[in-house]
Amino acid sequence: MASSVLSRLRAFLAKNELDRSMSEEMALHLELQTEANIGAGMTRDEARYAALREFGHVEGIKERARDQRGVSLLEQLAQDFRYGARQLRKAPGFTLIAALTLAVGIGATTAIFSIVNSVALRPLAYPESGRLVAIQEVVAATGRDIPTSPAMLLTWQKQASDFQSLTASCVTGGNLTGVGAPVRLFGNSVAPNYFTTLDVLPIVGRNFRAGDSEEGKAPAIILTYELWATQFEAKPEVVGRTILLNNEPRTVIGVMPPKFKSGAGGPQYYDLLVRNRAIFGARYLTIIGRLKSAATVEHAAGQLSAISEHTQQVFLPNDDLGLKITPLLESKVGGVKPLLFVLLGAVGFLLLIACVNVANLLLARAASRQKEIALRVALGASRSRVVRQLLAESLLTAAIGGVLGVLLTYATMAALLGLAPLSLPRLEEVRIDGLALAFTSAVTLLTGLGFGLVPALQATRLDLTAALKEGGRGAGDGRGRRRLRHSLVVAEVSLALVLLVGAGLLARSFSQIQRTDLGYDPTIVYVSRVSLLLRQYPDDPARIAFADRALAQLSSQPGIEAAAFATAFPHHQNPAIHLAIDRHPETDLMKMPVVSFSSVTPDFFRAMSNRRVAGRWFTAGDRAGSPPVAIVSEETARQFFPEGSPIGRRVAIVWPNEREWREIVGVVADLKTAGPTQTSLPQVYLPFAQKPGMQFMMVIQVKPDAPNPAPQVTAAIQKIDPDIPVPRKMVCIAEYVANSVAIHRFTLFLFSVFSGFALLLAAIGIYGVMAYSVTQRTGEIGIRIALGAQRADIMRLVVGQGGRLILWGILLGLAAAVSTSHLLGAVLVGVAPHDPTTLLVVAAILGSVAFLASWLPARRATQVDPMVALRAE
Amino acid sequence: MAKEKTDLLQGTLDMLILKALQRGAIHGFGISIEIRRMSQELLKVEQGSLYPALYRLEEQGLIRAEWGVSDNNRKARFYTLTAAGRKQLTVETSNWEQVSLAINHVLGVT
Numbered sequence: 001m002a003s004s005v006l007s008r009l010r011a012f013l014a015k016n017e018l019d020r021s022m023s024e025e026m027a028l029h030l031e032l033q034t035e036a037n038i039g040a041g042m043t044r045d046e047a048r049y050a051a052l053r054e055f056g057h058v059e060g061i062k063e064r065a066r067d068q069r070g071v072s073l074l075e076q077l078a079q080d081f082r083y084g085a086r087q088l089r090k091a092p093g094f095t096l097i098a099a100l101t102l103a104v105g106i107g108a109t110t111a112i113f114s115i116v117n118s119v120a121l122r123p124l125a126y127p128e129s130g131r132l133v134a135i136q137e138v139v140a141a142t143g144r145d146i147p148t149s150p151a152m153l154l155t156w157q158k159q160a161s162d163f164q165s166l167t168a169s170c171v172t173g174g175n176l177t178g179v180g181a182p183v184r185l186f187g188n189s190v191a192p193n194y195f196t197t198l199d200v201l202p203i204v205g206r207n208f209r210a211g212d213s214e215e216g217k218a219p220a221i222i223l224t225y226e227l228w229a230t231q232f233e234a235k236p237e238v239v240g241r242t243i244l245l246n247n248e249p250r251t252v253i254g255v256m257p258p259k260f261k262s263g264a265g266g267p268q269y270y271d272l273l274v275r276n277r278a279i280f281g282a283r284y285l286t287i288i289g290r291l292k293s294a295a296t297v298e299h300a301a302g303q304l305s306a307i308s309e310h311t312q313q314v315f316l317p318n319d320d321l322g323l324k325i326t327p328l329l330e331s332k333v334g335g336v337k338p339l340l341f342v343l344l345g346a347v348g349f350l351l352l353i354a355c356v357n358v359a360n361l362l363l364a365r366a367a368s369r370q371k372e373i374a375l376r377v378a379l380g381a382s383r384s385r386v387v388r389q390l391l392a393e394s395l396l397t398a399a400i401g402g403v404l405g406v407l408l409t410y411a412t413m414a415a416l417l418g419l420a421p422l423s424l425p426r427l428e429e430v431r432i433d434g435l436a437l438a439f440t441s442a443v444t445l446l447t448g449l450g451f452g453l454v455p456a457l458q459a460t461r462l463d464l465t466a467a468l469k470e471g472g473r474g475a476g477d478g479r480g481r482r483r484l485r486h487s488l489v490v491a492e493v494s495l496a497l498v499l500l501v502g503a504g505l506l507a508r509s510f511s512q513i514q515r516t517d518l519g520y521d522p523t524i525v526y527v528s529r530v531s532l533l534l535r536q537y538p539d540d541p542a543r544i545a546f547a548d549r550a551l552a553q554l555s556s557q558p559g560i561e562a563a564a565f566a567t568a569f570p571h572h573q574n575p576a577i578h579l580a581i582d583r584h585p586e587t588d589l590m591k592m593p594v595v596s597f598s599s600v601t602p603d604f605f606r607a608m609s610n611r612r613v614a615g616r617w618f619t620a621g622d623r624a625g626s627p628p629v630a631i632v633s634e635e636t637a638r639q640f641f642p643e644g645s646p647i648g649r650r651v652a653i654v655w656p657n658e659r660e661w662r663e664i665v666g667v668v669a670d671l672k673t674a675g676p677t678q679t680s681l682p683q684v685y686l687p688f689a690q691k692p693g694m695q696f697m698m699v700i701q702v703k704p705d706a707p708n709p710a711p712q713v714t715a716a717i718q719k720i721d722p723d724i725p726v727p728r729k730m731v732c733i734a735e736y737v738a739n740s741v742a743i744h745r746f747t748l749f750l751f752s753v754f755s756g757f758a759l760l761l762a763a764i765g766i767y768g769v770m771a772y773s774v775t776q777r778t779g780e781i782g783i784r785i786a787l788g789a790q791r792a793d794i795m796r797l798v799v800g801q802g803g804r805l806i807l808w809g810i811l812l813g814l815a816a817a818v819s820t821s822h823l824l825g826a827v828l829v830g831v832a833p834h835d836p837t838t839l840l841v842v843a844a845i846l847g848s849v850a851f852l853a854s855w856l857p858a859r860r861a862t863q864v865d866p867m868v869a870l871r872a873e
Numbered sequence: 874m875a876k877e878k879t880d881l882l883q884g885t886l887d888m889l890i891l892k893a894l895q896r897g898a899i900h901g902f903g904i905s906i907e908i909r910r911m912s913q914e915l916l917k918v919e920q921g922s923l924y925p926a927l928y929r930l931e932e933q934g935l936i937r938a939e940w941g942v943s944d945n946n947r948k949a950r951f952y953t954l955t956a957a958g959r960k961q962l963t964v965e966t967s968n969w970e971q972v973s974l975a976i977n978h979v980l981g982v983t
Contacts, residue, residue: 021950022924022928024948025900025901025924025949025950026901026920026924028900028901028902028943028947028948028949029901029902029905029920029924031947032902032943032945033902035945054919054920
């Protein structure tokens with residue numbers, strides 16, 4: 001087989017060589033024959049002529065010789081494509097429409113596949129990243145994962161033999177000063193073996209090593225490439241230098257390679273976790289492990305669980321915690337995978353519809369080319385040759401569509417990614433790579449065959465005599481072909497319906513999300529992080545004093561309605577902490593409930609326009625030294641005080657070095673600060689003056705229609721302490737909220753675009769088929785009108801025909817939608833996958849558009865002039 | 874020139890070419906002369922069939938071609954039988970004999 005292909009190829013390439021040798025040989029033959037003829041008594045001219053006549057057509061012979069050597073197939077193929085290209089050039093309108101239709105389908109498919117591939121399929125950019133896993137402890141009752149303690153990590157590291165290494169990180173941050181304007185940096189504090197576990201080492205400088213965390217030395221930090229490039233102009237001499245982070249010296253020891261990306265909001269630098277006996281049992285670590293090459297995820301999970309259970313039985317009896325081990329890739333992108341695959345499915349539908357549309361176009365065109373095809377068959381072309389020829393045309397069309405589609409993708413990818421939510425993991429890694437292009441080529445080839453094969457087979461199944469004899473228009477749009485065209489319309493309508501139902505469900509789901517009560521008005525609240533420096537604010541009184549002065553300044557600024565500080569503005573990275581409750585004899589830390597907590601200044605609730613459910617707000621009277629108080633959220637009251645009002649009850653935040661009982665003085669509405677899809681985490685508030693922090697959020701409520709308050713805030717803060725970095729722009733919480741639903745909006749947007757195209761294509765398809773059918777039936781309609789049919793009758797005839805197809809399409813589409821929409825279940829909020837309203841509305845919309853598309857040709861049919869129609873027959 | 878055309882089946886032409894080459898290396902024109910001679914002027918090979926057939930047989934490895942110099946000092950391709958060609962000739966000759974025997978039976982010649 002291979003050798004025969006090779007020989008064909010060789011023959012094809014050696015064509016010229018062969019031609020030359022054959023020409024020479026035949027020339028000799030002619031000459032010898034001429035000489036023989038002269039010998040037989042002819043004159044030279046006669047002899048030459050006779051020889052030539054006898055010899056026959058030289059080129060034909062050469063052609064046949066090549067044929068016999070098996071060159072034919074490749075050359076025929078080349079011929080088919082040349083001929084196909086000529087045919088396409090001859091019908092530029094058809095080619096353009098078909099190619100554009102396909103370009104939309106193929107382009108959309110390429111774009112979405114690129115995203116799916118880059119985010120969910122391509123391995124993480126670490127060596128043997130398949131062996132990396134994320135390890136999370138999970139509260140069995142709620143399924144919520146909670147951070148791990150250094151104590152647990154150490155136990156695992158000592159005992160778990162399935163892991164090559166286990167490492168940990170936690171979020172940190174700091175103010176970088178002394179390099180241009182002060183900036184706030186995000187960082188990760190990591191265990192010393194963090195980078196060796198990931199198996200990515202700094203490209204400049206060195207990794208962490210033993211001794212880096214020794215006391216008395218400036219702590220070491222490693223920069224990401226991006227930070228190095230943006231803040232330090234990528235100068236190698238930065239390594240070894242000391243920089244100021246939170247006004248404390250840090251020695252830069254290395255720079256990570258550029259491929260070590262962390263994405264928006266990810267760490268910009270890494271330092272070492274602090275060894276602190278006091279927080280040895282506290283939960284604040286995120287764990288990553290590298291499995292040994294022979295170990296499986298399941299076995300490793302079993303091993304870790306066993307160790308955890310044993311440890312807990314010995315030290316901290318607790319059967320409330322589970323363990324979850326997921327491949328690192330899965331843990332990063334698992335959340336968006338369903339959405340991405342839903343999008344890929346949607347785009348597949350769009351591509352199918354595009355194919356069906358082009359197939360329909362081809363069918364119509366095949367009808368008008370019937371004579372040409374019949375002629376070719378009559379002249380001796382085999383059916384397979386003609387099919388091949390037609391397929392070459394559709395493959396060429398598909399190829400044009402494919403190229404246009406890829407160009408379209410390249411042109412729109414940046415805009416598409418601009419729309420993509422920053423929360424989409426690995427967004428920064430999305431690119432159109434070789435795999436995506438290979439995928440597109442395969443899709444293009446398949447579409448070419450897919451939409452071309454049926455029409456080609458259909459076109460070549462013809463009755464020669466009839467086709468050649470009958471005149472152009474009547475030329476048998478046979479029953480079979482009509483049925484095929486009609487089923488294609490039905491298919492198109494039902495495919496479009498499925499997509500539209502998806503879009504409808506997503507739209508309903510999104511409007512549900514938008515309508516969720518957040519507990520505050522996000523559009524008038526702005527936030528920004530503030531970090532105080534330990535040296536300047538060494539103790540609580542200094543911090544409280546700062547807060548008092550700053551808030552007094554801020555409140556007096558124009559445009560600011562209310563200003564407050566909160567140590568944790570619970571949007572992401574809620575600090576979770578154990579809560580002790582009176583009348584619960586629980587003294588075991590691990591069995592205590594976990595809540596998110598924040599120290600807030602008195603105006604916090606006013607700034608958040610929070611609703612008070614019971615009790616009172618904090619006041620200026622809740623100061624250090626006054627009776628300790630707390631405010632809880634409704635969710636906290638619901639979960640932990642089911643027996644009645646929590647007012648007057650006592651709780652204690654269990655901090656490693658503190659457990660102070662506080663009286664609950666108020667209950668407030670839940671704040672969904674992480675956006676509408678957030679599940680309510682129980683929240684507990686303390687007065688800032690009783691438990692201040694060094695890092696907190698500034699929460700500013702502006703007066704209605706006031707602009708971003710950043711300038712006033714900057715002025716106010718700088719007046720008090722010019723060393724504190726202030727943002728050029730404050731973030732409106734509405735942005736956080738928008739970001740939190742961005743992935744839903746993104747899906748909805750793409751789905752809407754896809755289904756919009758689907759609707760358009762379906763309408764075009766129906767219009768095309770109906771218009772074609774009206775043209776075909778002009779004569780018949782003319783006769784009907786001549787025999788007295790009214791315009792309304794004709795209308796009914798045509799629209800009825802279209803209506804039947806549309807109805808079938810809608811029925812089939814509804815069935816398909818009902819049986820596939822559960823796939824959307826994972827991404828829908830507050831709406832059932834079989835939501836009857838959506839189904840009905842969508843069917844009605846599609847029905848009307850489709851009806852309109854068949855009504856236009858019907859109207860034309862009623863305007864048929866019987867005289868003209870009949871004369872044409 | 875007299876033109877009683879005798880259509881040659883392709884397989885027959887191949888056999889005739891192989892047969893003509895049995896006596897040694899000859900060029901294309903020589904082969905056509907030889908076939909005419911062997912058939913006592915009854916069979917006339919059309920050049921349009923001859924050269925494609927030669928190239929095909931060469932491709933099949935039944936004959937081998939070499940450039941040489943003809944009697945009148947012209948460059949010409951000389952064909953010779955290969956071992957496979959010789960074997961093929963034997964097979965085809967016996968086939969032919971059987972077939973023609975059968976046909977003769979049918980036609981009642983014998």
